[in-house]
Amino acid sequence: MTILSVRIAGLFVTMLVGLSMVVAVAQPPQGRGPGGMRGPGGPGGPPGRGSASGAKNAQEFAAKWLTMDEDKDGKLSKAELKDTRLVKLFESADSNSDQVLEVAEMNALFESTSKARGADGPRGPRESDGGPRDGGPGGRNRRPPPGRE
Amino acid sequence: MTMIPINVLRHRRSFLTAASAFSASLYTSRGAFADLLQSPSVTEGPFYPDRLPLDVDNDLIVLSDSLTPAVGTITHLTGKVLNTRGEPLKGLTVEIWQCDANEVYLNTRDSVPKEKQRDVHFQGFGRFETNSAGEYRFRTIKPVPYPGRPAPHIHFKIKRGDRELLTTQMMIRGFAGNQQDGIFMNTGDAIDRELLLVDFLPMKESKVGELTANFDIVLGRTPEDRD
Ligand SMILES: [Fe+2]
Numbered sequence: 001m002t003i004l005s006v007r008i009a010g011l012f013v014t015m016l017v018g019l020s021m022v023v024a025v026a027q028p029p030q031g032r033g034p035g036g037m038r039g040p041g042g043p044g045g046p047p048g049r050g051s052a053s054g055a056k057n058a059q060e061f062a063a064k065w066l067t068m069d070e071d072k073d074g075k076l077s078k079a080e081l082k083d084t085r086l087v088k089l090f091e092s093a094d095s096n097s098d099q100v101l102e103v104a105e106m107n108a109l110f111e112s113t114s115k116a117r118g119a120d121g122p123r124g125p126r127e128s129d130g131g132p133r134d135g136g137p138g139g140r141n142r143r144p145p146p147g148r149e
Numbered sequence: 150m151t152m153i154p155i156n157v158l159r160h161r162r163s164f165l166t167a168a169s170a171f172s173a174s175l176y177t178s179r180g181a182f183a184d185l186l187q188s189p190s191v192t193e194g195p196f197y198p199d200r201l202p203l204d205v206d207n208d209l210i211v212l213s214d215s216l217t218p219a220v221g222t223i224t225h226l227t228g229k230v231l232n233t234r235g236e237p238l239k240g241l242t243v244e245i246w247q248c249d250a251n252e253v254y255l256n257t258r259d260s261v262p263k264e265k266q267r268d269v270h271f272q273g274f275g276r277f278e279t280n281s282a283g284e285y286r287f288r289t290i291k292p293v294p295y296p297g298r299p300a301p302h303i304h305f306k307i308k309r310g311d312r313e314l315l316t317t318q319m320m321i322r323g324f325a326g327n328q329q330d331g332i333f334m335n336t337g338d339a340i341d342r343e344l345l346l347v348d349f350l351p352m353k354e355s356k357v358g359e360l361t362a363n364f365d366i367v368l369g370r371t372p373e374d375r376d
Contacts, residue, residue, distance in 0.1 A: 054337025067183045082184040113339035
């Protein structure tokens, strides 16, 4: 699964790079090549090493929670949750407040938090992948970079 | 808010290892058991300093010899860098950078056009090496929104020597602009976004309104920490 998703992500990045090259032809050479002395983690570039990527569907999302399911009973109890950074999210997702996150609750959380962002795309409508928004040193944009941080 | 004590995790780990002959292989693949989930990477953005300041210490409020502090709400930012087993990662370099209270980054592409606007007393970038408990600490300002970035944020880079392990950002929990921020909203899934959010709380001992913020960072396994 990991390898597959990496490949898909790689393909996606390749497509974006291809796209940006097409755009670059029509632009003055201020893309992220020369000015972009900083490589990894750059806008639209591959995520930095050691990064986690977002779940693409509810199943992957639940699987992520369940990496912490120590007793492997297919749900996550509050006692199993050692990651204190996720306590608030756990509590908000535990709709029946039984201190256990069941897959149905994980699914509901995924649905309620991904709808607005285009539930079926890997990342939803990404308005600025590699583009102007946080667009790399002088990213491939017409706008002056300072305005786009 | 601190992570569970490491010795508890260690104990449990050794129990598991003894109990299951193939547990070791489980830990090496994704979908394997984890105590803590990896922090997501977030774009570096365009303004990592192009020229490092002379002062790159962990106090961004006061430049080397200056008597004038930076403008902004002083925040004591602390955290730990851990692996997914909850073990501290020591000797890693934590770098942070952020714009000053007047929305100017310490990068000539931003600071030159905004020369008059910038707060010359803000260090804009700092570095710290994690100690044996994986801890880091900075004194900086509470981040402010930046044009095009409605979510105030602090940029982070974690390195081992020169090798970059993670580039990410932290944001303010409950800040309304987060919901309009393309970078934040397009970060992974609900778990990933949650892992970027930090509470900025009044510092109890402070009479001048200083804040504390704690941001723990969890790295996936890197070749060096494989055992
Ligand atoms: Fe930024």
